[in-house]
Amino acid sequence: MPLHAENFQVYPEALGPGTEVGTWRVMERLGVGGFGAVYRVEDMARPGEFYALKLALRPGDERAEREVTLLMVKAVHPNVVRFHACGRWPHPQTGYLYFVMDWVAGRPLDTWAEEVNPNFRELAQAVGKVALAFHALHGAGVRHRDVKPVHILIREADGEPVLIDFGIGDYAGAATITEQTVPPGTVHLRSPESVRFHRANHGRPGARYEHQPTDDLFALGVSLYRAVTGHYPFPPHLPPDMLYLAIEAQTPPTPADFNRRTPRALSDVIMRLLAKQPQERYPTGAELHAALMAAVSFGKSVAWEASLFEWDEKQGTELEPSAAPRRRIRRPEWPTYSGTPPAPRLVIAPALPFVRRPDRRDVVELGQEPPVEAPPVHQRLRSPVLVVAVLLVGVVGLAAWGMLLLEGGVAPDAKVPSPPSNVVTRPAPLREVAPVEALPEAVPATAPPMVEATGVAAAPLAALTKEDAPVMKESMPSASALKKVGMKALGVAGACLNLACSGPQVRPAPPPEECPPGALEAMKELGIELGDAQVFVFDVIKGEPHVITVREGNAIVRLGDEWKGLRGGGLLYGKLHLADRVYGRFTWLRTGQGRTYPVCIELLSSSRERGLERKPGSDADSAIIWTTGRANPVDHFE
Template identity: 30%
Template structure:
């Protein structure tokens, strides 16, 4: 096992940390659930990736992350529990294990009131103030990097892989520091435009950037009923494009709170709170003066996950008053009572507390945090008596035992086979739990994103016959064969390898990032060449340039389909198109 392809199997031991399973796989590290002295921890192990062109920097990044964490000791910031080296020489840091939901999951599962959301952000601002006083900047604040602990509802800031501190070595090779596009302050993009010809220019990340990111997080929780989904959200960081206030998007939001959010995400950094200590005070004063309108959920539960009612075959009035929801309800009820039976039977796969389904086997990719939507919304926590009927797989059909009364009045056991239509009416995770054979997401034909053709022709100078080599999922090595989850978001990258065609080097050079979604085409869908993984990338970002809409498709042979995931090579060529095939 080389350092570049490091994977720790279940049962492996690293300095006394017993590996249970993989929790997550990021660009420069792999995180495992481990156990020591009977307690769970998270073990983050640095990895070296040829595709990233950063095999030397991964170690430096882990050293910097560990150093950063050792500078902090706060109840709302993830705490280190030890560090060292694996046998392969890769550095690791052991962290406390937080049993909780991401902020987005918490919003959808617990339906918090506006007051509860505001309380969380008061705590986050206070934790950031503590961090900033010590010269530490997180630089990648977003909804998935804050967990709400289930035991006490307290938020915990996690993932310091992009963090830095005063006098730390600069590891950035591009104009902007690492981070996530949506949460970047608009002045970062202005900096890129102003210094586009200065290759050594580096943006100086500031506390004002951190405040902007926190404001985007709060805006998204207040305006988006389903923040775990990959929705098309309002652009908040375009220096020229105005956005609607939180109150205009969601009238439930009190105007004073909406005004506060606007100051946090102001395009003018001087109009934002001067620092996170001032922001913490302002949020706290706002919380203490909040009235009855803050005691309502930011969105009605029916706007978020009405699947509890759907599982019982009952459409809530609130859902039926909403046209988009009404369409989903109609599709769900059209599947008949058998769907309700199937959904109820799958409740055994869900913990009563509302957790995600049981984790996938240890050798598989990390479990999904927000299952893709087939036609119904993904199941929310449901309080239904545990089902006793067994769910079995047999060939391409599903047999479900359901009670039937005999002529003598005694219950009998009969086998119910779910039809393809009934399976299609379920969400992906529920369909997988029920053993539906066709629980894959197939791409439908539709037009390219608005402006894609013009951007490809005029800005990128791409042609219809252009083809580019990609690492399809930048979290894994290009030489690997990996598992993709149909319906999930995928970020591809042009690798730094020798032999790329001159044409690609000119118009899609190494480091170019493609953003899209994975799909699966099985041989049962009329595909003559056998099953395939299809990835449609609809956005691209060349190094040092702005993100643009595109139409770019990769279709590569599938080597297997199991547990709702498709196996394929992680490096393949794709094509520029003017319409999705």
């Protein structure tokens, strides 16, 4: 017996099989979204012909009306789902809007990639056709605005890709429906520029992001990344603020770096689609299609004919040992490193000795073989800061010498013993400084070339007052004059040192803060014990540790796998606070297996002090820090 709407209350998202909507009979529900429910229906006038019917969840929904306009007029294309009919139900004037489309018997892009496991050539050809469809749609002013794998169906009959679900689509000249800063959509497929706009304009009346063709192509790149690797480049399960940070700032590992079967040319196309700046991506779908076809044409055929993944043959279960093997792919593991390029390295100038190496004229004893001649040196002292330091050292030395003479350390008329006749005097050798190993955060470096001795400029006598002018006696200054000059020099030195010690004005340390809900329980589950600090490294760093510049705000650091319940390491998401030190408070952990947990972890320096030391060169808005330290689990933030 057919079911009629007048016999029961209507729930558009829950129509049972046999329900009649116009001339269509519901067979099964295919899915429910935020604005409509989709059913597979049969044409009652032509039994055995099946279609897809989308029913709005609210009467008078403007989005459903816009989708009808798009599919019926604006977005007509061979690779876009075909429109057939529309109406209102259960009342022809006030009922819920519905429309009927082709029922595409096929799989979403990511499911097709994993269940069919096509070769890379077939994938490139399918995505290339989607790119051409977008080129035509964008040329007509149409924006899909919700591109994702589930909205790209691969038809089983002929392998053709079909774009579906224009529920939040838009077209040039359409009226504004919502007043949101950015259009509705799926967060982990948003473009970096839309995220930046949202962050800069959230809450501002009238601020609206204009969706561009490059936004659709970025989302297509995310979908292609998912198909090739089995992973999304930006984990969808992250909290929204952390997900926004990853989209805006983090570069995912290239597909070829962890699915080694991926042709390098295809991997490069995907990474260009995911570029942070829209001008660095393919501007049109036609250019993307050309790039894909060129990659296939000029690449090695054996690489493009390989299937996306390796097959993992699973035998029958213990209950059914004779069952036929089940085929499923071996999903590549997510890499344990970031693809974000490292920040520019800060090169710290080494200490400069002001005595040149001995040359062939500096012979220790007459008749002895001279030392190996040093190469010519062309470096000169150019930094004003170092010049001031040299002057300061000279003035302080002069003062100390005068005070020493005054106290009787050396009599003005004392005789200095002459060296033996067979020895030529030379400058005293430099004392060694503390070795690199004595500095816990030092980076070994090769010894710099020596520079030639640089004279210290001194004020001419005419510039001195009568009181300061020294009285010459046997070419030696008097004790009283030396005392005065020494005291003035020490005063100047003290003033210079005071100036040098005045650092940037920094913010106060962050106030105490409780851990996020569930953090202590999650850490216990992961085997992370309070006070068990483990090594971390900032995720933007590759290679050996060094110093980087950071600012206050969101940050990501990478953990090792020392914690017994955390295999394969993980990523910590949190914030940095700039004060007398750089304090890090991290409240989310993403494991190497992709699971997310609330945590309560603060950063310690390598010497286990709370916060990271601000290196010289830091200012009020940024800090130079070492890239490694200790991640310390706590039960609250002090």
